[in-house]
Amino acid sequence: MSSPKFRDLSSGSKSLVIIELIFFAGSLLLTVYLNSLFLFVEHQNIPTNLLAICAIVFALVVQLSLLALGLYNSKLRENYRGIVRRLLVSVAIGFFIVTLINPLYGQHALKIELLAMAALFSLIIDSAFRYFTLQVDFFGFSKRVVLVLGAGDRASIIEKRMRRDVDRQGFYMHGFVIMPGDTETGIVNENRIALEGSLVNYALEHGIDEIVVASDERRDNLPVDELFACKIRGVEITEILDFIERETGQIAVNLIYPSWVIYSNGFASGNHLRNTLDWVFNAAIAVALTLVTWPVMLITAILIKLDEGMKAPVFYLQERVGLDGQAFNIYKFRSMRIDAEKNGAQMASENDDRTTSIGKFIRKYRVDELPQILNVIRGDMGFVGPRPERPEFVQQLIKNLPYYNERHNVKPGLTGWAQLKYPYGSTEEDSLEKLKYDLYYIKHRSFMLDLLILIRTVEIVLFGKGR
Structure with missing residues (x-):
């Protein structure tokens, strides 16, 4: 999967974009027309040219949500139910954004009820169309x-x-x-x-x-x-x-040769403005996220205490390797038993038997990662980036995996491209697979790719697809 830009889409996906643009714009026009016939809500007539603009804006906003959620990715590995869920989230996000834009039309602003009806029509029409495209290789010509x-x-x-x-x-x-x-x-x-x-x-x-x-x-x-x-x-x-x-959407590390690295755009970020504003952007999101999630964090702390006793620690501090190889302590809700590492450091696995009953739930929905907001505010991490590993593992991986140290050219993150594309891994082979995705992210790092990863992470949290 590549960075979500229209020019990067295949010809078939571009055709799909154009067709769905007509569907979404038509849904709003159909809503207004039906309202003029049956008067669902009282609404004054809107000039035709302004109505056309409203319809196009509505369609483009919804399509940006579809684009961010991967619905124009030709290699999307989803069944029809998964596609409908993505459509539902995309249309909901689009509806929310359009309601914020709507007052800008002044006296010709549409009623919220009409926007909601247009969103419903969009969901129904596009769900039916997507079902058709799954049954027939309609865009295979491209x-x-x-x-x-x-x-x-x-x-x-x-x-x-x-x-x-x-x-x-x-x-x-x-x-x-x-x-x-x-x-x-x-x-x-x-x-x-x-x-x-x-x-x-x-x-x-x-x-x-x-x-x-x-x-x-x-x-x-x-x-x-x-x-x-x-x-x-x-x-x-x-x-x-x-x-x-x-x-x-990954770099084949085992095929890399030095001249390819020299002539490619490399793995180090050259965007100085982005690097300067990086902490401000991440800290602002961290503060906003804290205001939204503090009740969840409070309930999680109480559940951990009730599950393992009042003397059991709620948080877990662990040393990780960050930007330029510098070590820092990461903060997490404790999801494993207190004696989980009595036999030494071990990589976490998907069905780790050291996980507590509460820990299984908070790991599935990424709740255990919330205390890392403090790491973001401190500047140790960003929201998006390669997941930081422990020094004990990093030393060995650098020796055995070519270009592994390139991961440390950017700040580690709470979520990342590898976390979206690959499940939990506990072996060196898994680390190699994740490295391929991490290097792809570092090479193609951009605001739009970060936004895509954040939106996809929200989807994973909402639908419990934790990796």
Whole structure:
């Protein structure tokens, strides 16, 4: 999943945006029309041009919510029920924002009842349309036809990582061209192509839209002239690292080579204005969140006491590694037994038997993370960023996982891209998978991506999909 920008969407998703823009704007116009016939609420006539503006604003606001909740992501892994829940949250957020904008229309402001009815129509109409798009591959015409140059170990990452149809919703895999130097044990189940003629002619004859360079042996082995000829004929040429990054929302750490890091935009933030305002933004949200959640934190503290006795500690302090490798103490509601680490430091797992009965609940809904608001106010953490790990684990992971120390180029966060995309992990392999998502976040870090992560985290909390 990539950063939520319209230009980054596939052609099919852009078509979906346009169609739903008509649906949402039409819902408001339909509401006003029905009200003029049946007079649900008393309302003065609105000039046609202003009504059109109101309808477009209403549609765009709702669509921004859909975009933030991933409903225009072509690889969204949700069943129909999950999509409807996302639609419900998106329309509710859109309705709330539109009610704030509505007074700006002055005497022509719409009645709240009409906005609520338009939101209901939007939900019903779009739910039905989304059901149709799930049953029929309505937007499949926009998929890119991809040819991979290479059939060895590097190319096999595509076969292993993107073997399901849901992982290939943005493209059709035409096949893998066998290149000199490729290992024989690479591609197993995909179409292996022994290319004898010109790569350019083959690409044009088979309607190839994109060529992914993934050969095992690169030095003096790539048909550079033919790739250049394909490029000037409109065929996109992509390096396998960039292809995997774009399609999976993670960086394949095991494929990274130094020159890729040198020529990419790197993992260090160069946005000095963002870095300067970062603490102010996070602290303001932290204070607002404290005002909203203090009753929840008070009830949680009482429940922990009732569950394990009045002498049992409510909070748990643990040393973590933060920005530039500096250690700090993280604050959490205690979700595990007091003797949880009598045998030494251990990574938490999804169904950890050390978790208390109250701890299982507060971990599922992320309530145990709320005291970290204090860490945000102190500047140790932000709301979004890689999750900070304990020094005992970091030392070992830096030795065993390439580029692991790059996580410390930004402040750690309460939630992050890896937390949305990957469940609890207790092994080094899990840490490697999370690192791929963390590096993607650091490389693509932006306000819009942070906003997406925050909104998705709220969804996880509301629907109990804790990871």
